[in-house]
Amino acid sequence: MRPIIPNISVDCVVFGFDMKKLNVLLTERQLKDPKTDEIIFTDYTLQGHHVLEGENLNEAAIRVLRDKTGLHDIFLEQFHTFGNTDRMLNERDILWTEKIYPMVAHHVVSVGYYSLVDSATVKPDQAHQQTKWFSVEDLPELGFDHAEIIEKALYCLRVKLSREPIGFELLPEKFTLSQLQSLYEAVLGKKLDRRNFRKKVALMKYVIPLDEKQRGVAHKPAQVFIFSKDVYQRTKKEKLDFSI
Amino acid sequence: MRPIIPNISVDCVVFGFDMKKLNVLLTERQLKDPKTDEIIFTDYTLQGHHVLEGENLNEAAIRVLRDKTGLHDIFLEQFHTFGNTDRMLNERDILWTEKIYPMVAHHVVSVGYYSLVDSATVKPDQAHQQTKWFSVEDLPELGFDHAEIIEKALYCLRVKLSREPIGFELLPEKFTLSQLQSLYEAVLGKKLDRRNFRKKVALMKYVIPLDEKQRGVAHKPAQVFIFSKDVYQRTKKEKLDFSI
DNA sequence: TTGCATAGTGTATAATTAACACATAAGCTG
């Protein structure tokens, strides 16, 4: 295995959508006293790891996701780099770093990526016991500067979603318009008008209705749609929609 | 002097506006044969430097600007981090790094910042001989991956300018509406309608007319305005203008 | 005083956004 670069890491904010709210994948971090086995603290962190020698940043992010969640071929976007000298210097982080990673630098610069997945495809059970989904509205205690990283990631996701149709990455392949709308509402954090929303979507030629309806629901079944990246690539015009 | 971190640097894309076009500040890089004094190559690079031990990324960017251009208290924004393993491995860069910085790592991750200045305040003469303004439309041969960095910086600047009134950072304190318009045109890369532009600006309460006119121009003198960051902060509403 | 160059101004039309309510279909329950 290639050696790590001790002072450069990537952290991945994995966003997932469960048809109700926007979630973030977090891993439990627990420090125990080696003698008494007493828990010193418990909190949560993002999925992250050091970049390896000879590895590109993007590659590192892809590797982290694969290793820590089993995910591959998913949407990934670099959004900000965090390099304050004090970002690993609160009390718990010092304890943790000393015990677990004594060989690692004190000042690690971390490149932030966010990724988007359909919550249902990630079952944080088997191999990754201590990994769980948390609503972005109700996060647990976080290690390092990861609260700040998540906040920034969410902001960047909102900006991005308002410009580009990346929301589909958070949905299963087939979805209904209500699901799409509730995704937008979850990410943007506000309610949208159903009829106006559907009018907008109707203009997106890359959201394609299938000859298929929802099944097994206790109400009028909805039409099922897919997103065609292909059609999108071909029909998008380089509109940056500069507002002046 | 504090030691450098050998594998982390910042690169600053300094944008300047000269009332006509958008420019970038670049520094000549010339490699000479130490014996014959023959020029092996000449090209240009951004202002960059390694981060120092114990230094935040932002601080490093501020320091680089101060040391390389004399600028201080200016607008700075981190926009992307460049860390491909091959970013310093084209032929000229290898030659250069071997001769000039033999002790530095081959794989340097560079955090990109852009800054905005009024071209007139930077006179790249005295201390910084080899530093010159170049139109973003007509760049010289660039070292490392700096062409890519500039392209990304320009894209991010456009996105940012379309959301927030940061253009004023590129103008002198007092400016006319025509100057403001031509700044927007230069950054966004397209012509705007004068009357519609002025209607827009009229809605920005933080663009304040002074009781003062342009002087010494061979035509009707224009009204002079200032930008009030203060009024902006107080009147901006958190509008992310999500288009759905 | 005339010419030149840029400043400054308003209106009509088109496009986009925002607000809003009722009929429909499937499963469930009794």
Add this chain to the structure above:
DNA sequence: CAGCTTATGTGTTAATTATACACTATGCAA
């Protein structure tokens, strides 16, 4: 199987915002 529950699906009007477009005003220079 009747009726209840729940989410789907659909159109119009008003308000706002964006676009297109042409002439007069002012100061300086020749």
